[in-house]
Amino acid sequence: MSDSISTLKAKGLPAEALAFIESLPADQAEQLAASVLAALQTKDARVEKAMNNALNVVPGPFRRPVKKMLFG
Amino acid sequence: MHIETRAELLKLSRLLESDEGSLDFLDGQDLDQLARFRNTVSSFLYAQHQDSYQRLAGISKLVPTGASAKLATTVLGSVLAAGIASELPADRAIKLADKLPDDFLAKLCIHLEPSQSRSLLAAMPDKIVARVAQTLLTMGEHITLARFVAVIQPSALQAITATVNDGEAMVMIALYLEDKSKLDTLLGLLSEAQQRATLQAATDQALWPAVLSLNEHLNTELRGRMGNMVAEQGETVLNHILDVAREQSLWTNLLQAVHAMDNQHQQAVVNLAKLKEAAVMESLVSTVASEGSWDEFLTLIPLLDQAHLTPALDVLVEHQPAALANALEHAHDSHLLGFFGHLPDSDIARMAQAIQGHAASQWQAFAERNSDAHEIEALRNL
Numbered sequence: 001m002s003d004s005i006s007t008l009k010a011k012g013l014p015a016e017a018l019a020f021i022e023s024l025p026a027d028q029a030e031q032l033a034a035s036v037l038a039a040l041q042t043k044d045a046r047v048e049k050a051m052n053n054a055l056n057v058v059p060g061p062f063r064r065p066v067k068k069m070l071f072g
Numbered sequence: 073m074h075i076e077t078r079a080e081l082l083k084l085s086r087l088l089e090s091d092e093g094s095l096d097f098l099d100g101q102d103l104d105q106l107a108r109f110r111n112t113v114s115s116f117l118y119a120q121h122q123d124s125y126q127r128l129a130g131i132s133k134l135v136p137t138g139a140s141a142k143l144a145t146t147v148l149g150s151v152l153a154a155g156i157a158s159e160l161p162a163d164r165a166i167k168l169a170d171k172l173p174d175d176f177l178a179k180l181c182i183h184l185e186p187s188q189s190r191s192l193l194a195a196m197p198d199k200i201v202a203r204v205a206q207t208l209l210t211m212g213e214h215i216t217l218a219r220f221v222a223v224i225q226p227s228a229l230q231a232i233t234a235t236v237n238d239g240e241a242m243v244m245i246a247l248y249l250e251d252k253s254k255l256d257t258l259l260g261l262l263s264e265a266q267q268r269a270t271l272q273a274a275t276d277q278a279l280w281p282a283v284l285s286l287n288e289h290l291n292t293e294l295r296g297r298m299g300n301m302v303a304e305q306g307e308t309v310l311n312h313i314l315d316v317a318r319e320q321s322l323w324t325n326l327l328q329a330v331h332a333m334d335n336q337h338q339q340a341v342v343n344l345a346k347l348k349e350a351a352v353m354e355s356l357v358s359t360v361a362s363e364g365s366w367d368e369f370l371t372l373i374p375l376l377d378q379a380h381l382t383p384a385l386d387v388l389v390e391h392q393p394a395a396l397a398n399a400l401e402h403a404h405d406s407h408l409l410g411f412f413g414h415l416p417d418s419d420i421a422r423m424a425q426a427i428q429g430h431a432a433s434q435w436q437a438f439a440e441r442n443s444d445a446h447e448i449e450a451l452r453n454l
Binding site: 014017031056 | 089090101105108115121124148151155
């Protein structure tokens, strides 16, 4: 199993989607898994950036507790 | 690549934010399976941040809508706002939407997760949907608009279609529809002028592969009406459509369209000069045999004039006689009887010979089932 597929599995990609990826020839499976993983990272970064923008409007002293309250 | 595969891969590459064409290696995979994979991944990506969206939606409920709208546009951005909107109660989300500028709302819609936003979009008032749809049209966001079509109220859909004058956009939205059973509703709402504009766009923008492919999803009445309009576009356009059907193996779709036309238009299409070309007819018969669309093909044979019937028979009895066995196994007996009954006397002998050489057992079974049919008397006696 490739690194990308293992990572997706660890992150909880549903079994049906994993099965589809693994049904492909090895090189294609790796390419598709890498694309899904890249999308996940891009979206993570985008949401993180938007959240930081949101937190920036909270007065400094409250930022940390608000962040904890909102995002755990 | 088949046009519907191209559309599906474009949707997937958009979801994964990869370059168009970068997933072309998936060509050949089952279309339904690809769509299921895309939907599963889309839900998975949304689920990664759903908890945060829910918490932010909770906070948003405590703030006046005007302030929430201001925060959304100035601080949160369309990506986060889309996630939050999906987690808000529909009435609250609608109040918020009413205060957001159209271009921001349109960008927000692009990022909505389909499975999470279905009820929100269905509850959205017609005037907001129509406004956003216009902005999405201007942005060329056909994939997002196709998602709208699937879930919004019929009255909202009517409000959108009443203002769409772009035939190309209509074809693209239809192509990207997830549930093609909505095509009847969508195209049925268009005026005749809009339907003609859609077909004109198919010619002007080289979209016939898409239109032909979508044709199979239309009901017979709509297929016939659109088919008649196509036939009226003249020989140059019809010849181009024959080329597309040949290149994309869309003969069955074309036959279905011709089948639904009125008689006058059917005659015009089946007797196009191009259909006398052996290579064209061979491609047609070969697709018909592989897709089992004999019933659509055979019912049109009686409409062929002699100059077209002869080359069609040449293909069946000389170039692809194995197709006869396939036809005898898969076509409805009444259509086969109509076909055999329409054979000119001069072609009976060569047809009998081809059957004997390539489809003897299938013929025997067929002849036994139809022992009293006068249409095959001459063939049976040879």
